[in-house]
Amino acid sequence: MWRARxxxxxxxxxxxxxxxxxxxxxxxxxxxxxxxFLMVCGAVVGSCGCMxxxxxxxxxxxxxxxxxxxxxxxxxDPLTGLPNRRAFDRDLAAALDAARRTGxxxxxxxxxxxxxxxxxxxxxxxxxxxVLVQVAAALREATAASGMRAAxxxxxxxxxxxxxxxxxxGAQRIAAVVRAAVGRMSDLPEGLPTLSIGLAxxxxxxxxxxxxxAAADRALYDAxxxxxxxxxxxxxVPRRRPRTVPQR
Numbered sequence: 001m002w003r004a005r006x007x008x009x010x011x012x013x014x015x016x017x018x019x020x021x022x023x024x025x026x027x028x029x030x031x032x033x034x035x036x037f038l039m040v041c042g043a044v045v046g047s048c049g050c051m052x053x054x055x056x057x058x059x060x061x062x063x064x065x066x067x068x069x070x071x072x073x074x075x076x077d078p079l080t081g082l083p084n085r086r087a088f089d090r091d092l093a094a095a096l097d098a099a100r101r102t103g104x105x106x107x108x109x110x111x112x113x114x115x116x117x118x119x120x121x122x123x124x125x126x127x128x129x130x131v132l133v134q135v136a137a138a139l140r141e142a143t144a145a146s147g148m149r150a151a152x153x154x155x156x157x158x159x160x161x162x163x164x165x166x167x168x169x170g171a172q173r174i175a176a177v178v179r180a181a182v183g184r185m186s187d188l189p190e191g192l193p194t195l196s197i198g199l200a201x202x203x204x205x206x207x208x209x210x211x212x213x214a215a216a217d218r219a220l221y222d223a224x225x226x227x228x229x230x231x232x233x234x235x236x237v238p239r240r241r242p243r244t245v246p247q248r
Contacts, residue, residue, distance in 0.1 A: 077154040079129060080136035088153035088161055092209050095151075095163050099202050107164040107171035107201045110216040111139075111178065114194040114228040116158035131185075131193055132158060138181030142174045150174060161216075168201050168233060175199065175231045194229035196220060204234060 075087035083091065092108070099106045113119075113135060120128040132154070139152040139160060149165035162178075164171040175197045185192050198220025206212040215234045223232035 077136075080133055080154050082136050082139065082160070083151065083153040085153070085155050088151075088155060088163070089209070091151045091153070092161075092163050092212070095165060096202065096207060096209055096212065100207055104165070105167045105201060105203050106212075107166060107168060107199060108212050108216045109162040109164065109171055109175055110155075110198040110200075110213075110220045111135075111160040111162070111175075112196045112220055112224070113158040114196055116193070119193065128158075134185050135160065135178075135182060135193075135195070138178050138185075141181050142177035145177060146170065146174045168199065168203070171199050171201070172231060172233075179231075196223040196228045197231040198223055199231060199233045201233075 075083055075090075077084045095106050098104070113131060116128065116131070119131060135158075136152070136154065139162065143150040143152050143162060146164075146166075148170050151163045153161050153163075155161050162171075162174060164174060179195055179197070182195055183192055198216045198218065200206055200212055200215035200219055202212065204215060206215040219232040219234040222234075223230050226232065
């Protein structure tokens, strides 16, 4: 009996000595488990951070592309793809601002399709739109082949404009190329349309956008009065715009 108790006491004593060893081992295992967990969490967080960076970068690139697209649409004519009146006003102001600083000559062409209303009324708006698209293509061809900086735009309706960073002779060459390109048009039921073009230069004293526009408009009026299908150059800044514009 005493021996059993002694043995039992020995077992109990051994058990009491082993328990701290088990606990220590468990603490080491737990510490390792926690370390592993933290390592995994760090890897996941790092991976998520990289993924988040990639996603944000892609979203930002898409947003920049969308903004550029919207800006282009806001400054473009939807029918012809040329810059619209808003873009023209910006380009003209910038060109004249540079001209005032440097003293360089700038010219403005105002281009009108002759009897465009008759084309629309007779053959329909689809044909009228086709004419406008081909005139826009002729303007692109002329400005690209001019060898000088020139920006074409559609002001509205059948009226176009070209801001020329150059002198009158260069602007006249562009006008001649445009008229020749329009003369090669095809697939129009009533023959080839003609163009009336007014040309004004800062050398005439028109150095502000409104003044140069008024001068080019006066030249366009003169081309209409003289029988259309021609280029007219203004010699001086008009004091006022014409009261009556010939039927287009």
